[in-house]
Amino acid sequence: MEWFAHALSYVRISMNFINIYAIIAIIFAFYVAKYVGDKIMKYPPGPVSLPLIGNYFQLTGSESLHKKLLTIWKQYGSIYRLNILGYNFVIINGHELIREALVNKGDSFRFRPISFPSCLGQGIIWSNGEEWHKFRKILQFASRDVSLGRHVMEEYIMEGVQNVAEEMITSMEQPTRLKNIIQKAVLNVFCKYILRVRYNFDDRLFIKLLESIQTISDSALSKFPESFQTFNPIIPLSLQTKIENKKYREAVDTVKGVILNIMKEIMRIPSGQKEGLIGKLLKDKDTSITEDQLVGVLVDILTHGFEASSSCILWCFLYLLQNSDVQRHCRMEIAEKIGFKRPISYKDKDALHFINATISEVQRISTPDPISRPYYTQETVVVEGYTIPSGSHVLFHTYSAHMDHTYWKRPHEFRPKHFLDMAGNLTKHEAFFPFGIGPRSCTGEAFASQTVFLFVSNMLQRFQFMSPVGEQAPSAERDHVASRYPDNFALCAIPSEL
């Protein structure tokens, strides 16, 4: 029987060889077929995506995602494909192509990916179709209504400015960490604007609310819900990810709870006196919108609106510390145009071109929201000759437009002059859209601009800001996964001499 065992092992060895060759051949054939198929179908190009791990290796490392996407843009052009977390993404770069897709073909880019966990799906940012359209319309109506009472909004914001100024004065020119102070002041402005309540800074509920919103903003889940369902053999859906998902859900529940309680209170008041965005929404909403849905919309605004606005204000201070000449120029403009006798109001904005240009330049170079949330195509779309099949996840890379060498003279330099012409008048830019463009652009732009302008200009009127002695100005380089939030840097505030 020995010959039989021999024969068997021989067969086994050759089978092994055949298997290996066959597998290699099949994989090779698969890639060739895929390559040819992609060319024929005119799918966007992109780095080779490996089985199971996709483009994991292109995306790991310490550099943040929006910077890696810039590198790939240089290699593959303005529209390319990447496999992230097991999903095929099409990424669109540069201001021209982003505009072509979101403005000229905006109808095809109105949808978010569906079938993600319900804690994301109930608000406006992740909703789709009829529901989304309804939310967006009533939100625009209600914000317009609240904005008509401009002076009221301005009052809320100025209370926040006053809180920060008081903290600065009590710090007696000693190094102070700005982040927590600005966050509490801005969150209170949002609480007043949206929920018509104002909290004490050391109120336990208020602190819990701030922590929960931070947990939500810090998580990649708030920008890429795909990461909820990721399967990755290199980073398996580990215990840690599960804990993170759970923390995220709990944070969302906390914010929801706060809003729901206030909503119940408001519903007890007669309809004539409903204040704040929440009151307006309750009054205007038709019966097809449930309370749950309204809470979802408010959670979205409170978390995203607060995060983006507070981040933008902190970036302004960071760049003002780094660029003392720009800060001096801003303060000179205030001295010339407004003086120091009265606070700056939003009406003064038209006289303060340089401050406007400085804030715009901060929004360009820092781009607090560098990559759009994923869009989802429900039909085949052709962009620049490339086919984006129905069912694709699409990302718009706003940061690439703000850093576009073909458009900006020196994109990596902080130069408010990017936004001023020779006569010192403000210039508009096609390649500048910090609030997004197209059908799903930001509905809170007016409120955000007002908040940022009043905080920054009034603080510049009252104080000169410096980095603590012996410390370098804070760096802009540390990055987070999906949003950009400055480090918790320190500064000294020297009151203006009157």
Ligand code: HEM
């Ligand atoms: C400086 C502050 C802000 C910035 C830079 C900003 C930026 C953006 C961007 C880029 C988008 C589009 C997101 C995407 O396509 O992925 C967006 C959406 C949105 N923003 Fe803002 N935002 C800010 C403040 C606010 C505020 C204060 C509010 C509300 C009062 C607000 C409400 C919204 C809403 C509701 C959407 C979703 C619109 C939709 O999906 O139809 N934002 N924001």
Ligand SMILES: *[C@@H]1O[C@H](CO)[C@@H](O)[C@H](O)[C@H]1NC(C)=O
């Ligand atoms: C600057 O002024 C323009 C034109 O008035 C306005 O649209 C824009 O929102 C302002 N930007 C900032 C950052 O205030």
Ligand SMILES: *[C@@H]1O[C@H](CO)[C@@H](O)[C@H](O)[C@H]1NC(C)=O
């Ligand atoms: C710049 O502004 C001044 C007044 O502020 C105006 O007279 C002039 O026409 C503006 N220049 C341009 C090129 O728009």
